[in-house]
Amino acid sequence: MEEEKTHKHKVAYLDPARIHQTEHSFKLTEKVKEHLKAAKTKKQKDEIKKESHKKERHNVSAYIAKVMLKRVEKKYIMAPYGFDNHWIAILIMPKLERAVVPDSADYDQKQYMEFIGILQNVYRLSVMKGGPHPPDRKEIMNIRYQFYMPTIPKTNCRLDKGDIDGICADLARFIQREICHVAGKYFDHGGVLALDEHENLSNLTKEN
Incomplete structure (x- = not known):
């Protein structure tokens, strides 16, 4: 498909x-x-x-x-x-x-x-x-x-520190749980993180 x-x-x-x-x-x-x-x-x-x-x-x-x-x-x-x-x-x-x-x-x-x-x-x-x-x-x-490319007015896309911190936290959590963790949806079982020396990262508690 x-x-x-x-x-x-x-x-x-x-x-x-x-x-x-x-x-x-x-x-x-x-x-x-x-x-x-x-x-x-x-x-x-x-x-x-x-x-x-x-x-x-x-x-x-x-x-x-x-x-x-x-x-x-x-x-x-x-x-x-x-x-x-x-x-x-x-x-x-x-x-x-x-x-x-x-x-x-x-x-x-x-x-x-x-x-x-x-x-x-x-x-x-x-x-x-x-x-x-x-x-x-x-x-x-x-x-x-x-x-010419239209630009978004700054007033429409302004983020405060709390918004930015929240976005960063969500992104970090997604990377940790879904990409780096062996049980994650996007974990590459043939990639570098699958090597034994990176087991401390790939087997980190997913709920952390």
């Missing part, structure tokens, strides 16, 4: 964890540290960092391209993108050669321009491989920024 619902809609979704800003940022891994240590000049070190960063961007690009080519029947692809403690939902329309960035906070687009560059590159490669695109076969996606 859930599978039928998934295929019924015209939208495909990118995994936010796979496209988050941290996924395509430079990472100082142990391997990179070794290469930097062996480098003799600043130019060599800069080149190592550049190549490492390029590899991270490529990994994200490869994932997005895979989704776009696998879901060619979808009219829209939603990309929930997180950066600098903020989230935006980028709506990609490959068949129309467009993408829309709804952002009620109106963040400066320079703060997520690297990801936009990744999307442009992926779209260009998708067109080259026969992915969905307009008949005139342009290879540059039109990105629309500052798309």
Whole structure:
């Protein structure tokens, strides 16, 4: 039934964890540290960092391209993108050669321009491989920024400290009882918490 619902809609979704800003940022891994240590000049070190960063961007690009080519029947692809403690939902329309960035906070687009560059590159490669695109076969996606998003008046969504504490308590209780506890509805029996070393967490009294 859930599978039928998934295929019924015209939208495909990118995994936010796979496209988050941290996924395509430079990472100082142990391997990179070794290469930097062996480098003799600043130019060599800069080149190592550049190549490492390029590899991270490529990994994200490869994932997005895979989704776009696998879901060619979808009219829209939603990309929930997180950066600098903020989230935006980028709506990609490959068949129309467009993408829309709804952002009620109106963040400066320079703060997520690297990801936009990744999307442009992926779209260009998708067109080259026969992915969905307009008949005139342009290879540059039109990105629309500052798309109007209605905001909720602050007076309608104001929470006092008691409300916030209550929400946090309910959320913590749900995580403890239903996700972390072995008898919880959403406990992952094949995950990290199922390991013996985490038994003190997974077998914590559920009523606590």
